Amino acid sequence: MAISSSSSVQRARQALADRLTELCRGAGLTGVELAERCGWHPSKSSRIMNARTSPSPDDVRAWCRACGADDQAEDLIASLRAAEGMWIGWRRMERTGLKQAQQARLPLFERTRHFRAYSSWLMPGLIQTQRYTEAVLRAVQRRRVEVDDVAEAVAARLERQRVIHRGGRRFAFLVEESVLRNGIGGREVLDEQLAHLLAVGSLPSVSLGVVPMRADRSRMPVEGFWIFDMAQVNVELVSGYLTITQPSEIAMYADTFTELANLAVYGTNARALITTARDSLR
The missing domain is CATH 1.10.260.40 (lambda repressor-like DNA-binding domains)
Known part of the structure; x- marks a missing residue:
């Protein structure tokens, strides 16, 4: 940026x-x-x-x-x-546990019609399986949250995922190929997650792109981010949660998403990378 x-x-x-x-x-x-x-x-x-x-x-x-x-x-x-x-620093956002932090974002997801998400390290939350979500939130809880309400937080995130099956919405997900091999939760959890990714990628409202690993890329990976319509960008950083509403900065993230999307593969080629990652687990 x-x-x-x-x-x-x-x-x-x-x-x-x-x-x-x-x-x-x-x-x-x-x-x-x-x-x-x-x-x-x-x-x-x-x-x-x-x-x-x-x-x-x-x-x-x-x-x-x-x-x-x-x-x-x-x-x-x-x-x-x-x-x-x-x-908002994570300590402040999660001082009462993870459930409230998950629920607080639900209105934003419900009013958004065009979702764009780029992830360079984990599967985007909207397309995570239950066990993958549990592994992610358990790791977060162990690292920085004293309250253990992981089960409730997982349920809240799964409730939020319902928007992906509602009409009138478009979803564009971009993940780095390395995300397909990031085995948080273990091999079985990752294999299940990759199978789910193949299913989600076939939905008519979803565009799923995988940015292949290569030695001569023209655009380096950046921090993961979400674009909600053209109204807001959210970025999860090591120290906290950033909300961007400045139009010029939103446009910068939209341009970055487009640049990364141009590097990605889709359809049959994306499924081939996902399948190869699943095969490597066996």
Whole structure:
């Protein structure tokens, strides 16, 4: 990507900082004067105005009060919460367990009509088998979640998978060939998953592409991502869950998906790679 995957978050924070700066200047105040009115250290207002520090809701209320703009506080707090919601660390998202994190995404899947998913390390969640999902979520739970609600989380993800069989939706899945050989859960689980992949790939609403392993590719693998219509992109990173809504960045991910899709094989050729991966398990 030409810009970092967190640039949408930074843009949102900068936009809030710019609005607060405008309020300060509109009130005829310097940053130091505003800090004095709020009872802050002089450097705090500067850090907020330059988007180096994210204000709290109470900070925003104090800022608006100092500028004589109490009527704008709630709108600015809404912008603050929207910016914070773009990036959620796994610890925060999964503090009560995995089930809630799975259920929270259901409305997004239900309202989306065109799904595009690229995965460079695991099968996309919508086309995972129950045992594969259980292996994935169990690994997640062991690594970073104290609450063990894996069984409930698996059920929630399987419930979400029902959208793939509903009408009026299109699905395009791209996986790297290495995903076909990533044996999380063991050989039997992977073999079952690959058989399921062959079945899913035959659905009329589904386009399934496999990007072959080769030494002379023109486009390197990137982080896995989902595109929901052209309204939102979600990226799962090591440290957290990123939501992108900036149109220019969504377009970048859409272009990247197209580039990777052009490298992929489909139909008979994709099934041949899947079948070869299954044969290797035996």
